[in-house]
Amino acid sequence: MNISVIIPVYNAEKYVAQAVESALQFEEVYEVILIEDKSPDNALIICEELTQKYDRVKLFQHPDKGNHGASTSRNLGIEKSTGDFIAFLDADDYYLPNRFDAEKELFKDPKVEGVYGAMGVHFYSEKAKEQYYKVFRSSLTTVYKKYHPKDVFPGQLYLLGSFGMFSIVALTIRKDSLINKMHPFFRPNLKLHEDSEFLFRLSYYLDLYPGSIDKPVAQRGVHEENRITKVGINKKKPVLSRYIFWKHVNEWASKEKNMPENIKIHIKRMERSFEIAHTPNPKKWAMILKYLILDYPSIRSGLYNINFRNTII
Template identity: 65%
Template sequence: MKISVIIPVYNAEKYISQAVESALQFKEVYEIILIEDKSPDNALQICQELAEKYDQIKLYQHPDKGNHGAGASRNLGLEKVTGDFIAFLDADDYYLPNRFDAEKELFKNPDVDGVYGANGVQYYSEKAREQFYPIYKDKLDTVYKKTNPEDVYLGLINLRGTFGLIHLDALTIRKSALSKMSKMFETSLRLHQDSEFVIRLAYYLQLYTGINDKALALRGLHEDNRITKVDSGKINPATTRVLLWRELNNWAKNEETIPEDVKIHINRMLRSFEIAIAPTFKKWGLIAKYLITDYPSIRSGLYNINFRSALI
């Protein structure tokens, strides 16, 4: 295997060396693509030093040397890779020694487009642990049971009950399979662009379950994480999910091969989050409208709004 690891780098001077060295431990890692995204700290200099030290590292910035976000940085990385397989790693995360154990076997089957596993948690400070342990504890980000590739995207859009999720750190893709995708990461999303990408990926590609009961990588939690600002309540999570589901809804409307009932479900997921962020005086009217117009679907269990949380 020749694996290209894409690492977007922003404000990660404390962590990027650890991330890089965790990827270098594997003989299968053919190259590491660092995309430095105009960090306000000293990350660029550290990336330059790493590129000088290790032949496998290739360092890039955006053509205008500006800040474009993780999605655009990953897209640039995808343009630069030369390996046969693609893996991702956030600059403040790191791989564990078992990261590619399942991949080495599963990718012997040419029908396997991608393999996903489990991601764990690493608290970088006691303050981070105190702040975020009630949310994340020591649980795994994972798909909870082995799933047929045809059902993965249905699980990710909440049509298979309690399903779990696929974290980019634990996802490996056959490069040639990406030709099935007309678009890579959605650059308009500053948060959840990875979730949006993985859902579309699971629709077009055959993704197989690898090691889903043990961590393959650790997600670093610290006070400067962008997503933890959402999870800690500094940003209304429903607001960011409206943008995610709006993007998915636009995709579904324009994809003729998606079944109609799935399109309806995606649209209703969007509407449920729109209710959650609507001003309180509008919510009762919206909920009453949806109860009247969507009552058959609500009875069937296809559309499941948490009305209590929507009113908070």
């Protein structure tokens, strides 16, 4: 195996060296690609030092050397990668020694297009743990049991919280399968949950197999400056971000010719459910009335998701 590990770097001068070195511990890692995204701290200097220290580390910036976000940075990393397999790592996360154990066996089978595993949590400070323990706790981010690849996409869609979820940091993809079957890769206009939206579509197009789902293969680094943690404790923004997420998914699904109509309807109802939750009163009741007339199951599905599955994404 020769794996390209792609790391977008923004505001991570304290952590990026650890992330890079956690990837370099594996002989299967052919290259570590750093995409420096006009970080406001000294991350660029650290990245340059890492390229001088390690031959396998490559550094890129966007053509205009500007800030374009994680999605565009990961897309650039995919474009620059030369390995047969692609793995992702955030600059404040890190791999564990068992990161590619399952992959080395599973990818011997050519029909395996991707392998996902479990991700743990590491709090960088007591303050971070105190602030964000309720968001992440100490549990694994994982799919709860082994599913056939054809069940991964509908499992995420219909089973929701009981299915579990996997992180992009615990995912390895066969590059040819990604290039040939899925476009676009990450959506640049989606600033939150862009990785979840990517994984959702990926599981529709590619056959993804479970690797280590009961033990973590990577650690999510939680600190005071995490972008997602700041949103995670805000009760208003998560509803809006989930609505935007499902809006993008619905736009994609509506254009997918081979997708069964019942799945398209369910996705549309998911979008409507969070649209209703996000809409302020009294407009909310006008919207509920509209969907009561046009599509009553949207209300039934919407209220169910809003009240009982408010943290699925």
